Amino acid sequence: MIPTLPPLADVLDLMPDAVCVVDTEGHLLFVNASFKRIFGYTPEEVLGRRIFELVHPDDRAATAAQAEQVMAGQLQLHFRNRYLHKDGHSVDIQWSARWLPQHGVRIGVGREVTELRRLERELEHRANHDSLTGLANRDRLRIELQSAIDHARQTGHGVAVLYLDLDGFKDVNDRGGHDAGDHLLREVAARLQQGVRQGDLVARVGGDEFVALLPGCRDARTARAVAESLRARLTVPFSLPDGLFRLDASIGIACFPDDGANAKALLARADRAMYAVKHQQSSRENGLRESDESSADGD
Structure with missing residues (x-):
């Protein structure tokens, strides 16, 4: 055949x-x-x-x-x-x-x-987001910040960066262990996201350090208002398994173009500003403590 x-x-x-x-x-x-x-x-x-x-x-x-x-x-x-x-x-x-x-x-x-694309999206998300909180990570922040700066150069709009460090976070781990600390960080992330506009970005850049990116932010006064609003959200007591926990935050602000011409410069400026705020708050608390002790001795 x-x-x-x-x-x-x-x-x-x-x-x-x-x-x-x-x-x-x-x-x-x-x-x-x-x-x-x-x-x-x-x-x-x-x-x-x-x-x-x-x-x-x-x-x-x-x-x-x-x-x-x-x-x-x-x-x-x-x-x-x-x-x-x-x-x-x-x-x-x-x-x-x-x-x-x-x-x-x-x-x-x-x-x-379809399955390949799902895996690609998952890998892209892992590469750009913090695994604990789901927020953007440092690499994603740098990319988005530089993009916001480039856009601001073209439009004349501003960009603001808020660098946040949690005050008292170490006490959470000491009190409840790392599980309590992780729970608190997730709660902090949720509150920060709820406190910014759609189009703003919140990133976790360290253990208890966060950055809020505010594209189109008009000026330093507007940035300070957002910073105070975020700080107010974080000072509301958190509910932990063993009771309520109070937290505070030190927030440094940097604005484009006055405080830096690129992403690295703005982040560094905001970081320094945050440490300056933390030092001021620590000095104020120590002064109040010494004053209270002096009053007690006088009594």
């Missing part, structure tokens, strides 16, 4: 990826068997429909631009977008596509990468 090649459609149905053929307007002319597994639609339900109808609304503009590039002769190998599955959830797809002008069709091979 002389072997013969099976119909191409039978071969394509064995592929784990979706294969689509569309015309110049994006109408589906052919889909293989994996299309139903990935998108939920049978060939009968989609043939003749425009494939753009299945694209996630947020990705349609980018998908249309990509299709134009393909039809201009550019081979696309790693374009990603999202589609809406028949049951309503979104699926991430990575495409390879080519335009065949002699046939007037565009061929695309799509691989589902």
Whole structure:
């Protein structure tokens, strides 16, 4: 028996990826068997429909631009977008596509990468966020701060940085152990996030040190008002397993452009300002304590 090649459609149905053929307007002319597994639609339900109808609304503009590039002769190998599955959830797809002008069709091979994209997002989050509090970490802060400075240069708006250090935090660990300390840090993070505007950024940059980034902050007076508001939130007693705990914070302020021209300079200035505030508060507390002791001795 002389072997013969099976119909191409039978071969394509064995592929784990979706294969689509569309015309110049994006109408589906052919889909293989994996299309139903990935998108939920049978060939009968989609043939003749425009494939753009299945694209996630947020990705349609980018998908249309990509299709134009393909039809201009550019081979696309790693374009990603999202589609809406028949049951309503979104699926991430990575495409390879080519335009065949002699046939007037565009061929695309799509691989589902939903799980891969989830893992990528998880890794991106871990790389940019503090694992304990979920806040931005120091690296993310530097990137966002420099971006805010660049934007401020273009618009003439300001940027403020508030550097916060918790006063008395060591007593929490001494009193309740690290679990109590971790609980308190998460509560502090939540209060700080609740105390800033949408678009502001709160980061944890050290054990008990936090930074609030205020893009578009008009001036130092506005920054001080935000700092006092955040400090007031933190002085409300925290509830720990063994009772209430009172905390305070020292907050240093630095504003662009007066206090620094780049992210490193602004953070350093705010850090120094925070230590100056902490020293002032410590000196004031020591003075009050000495005064009370003197009064007691006089009595």
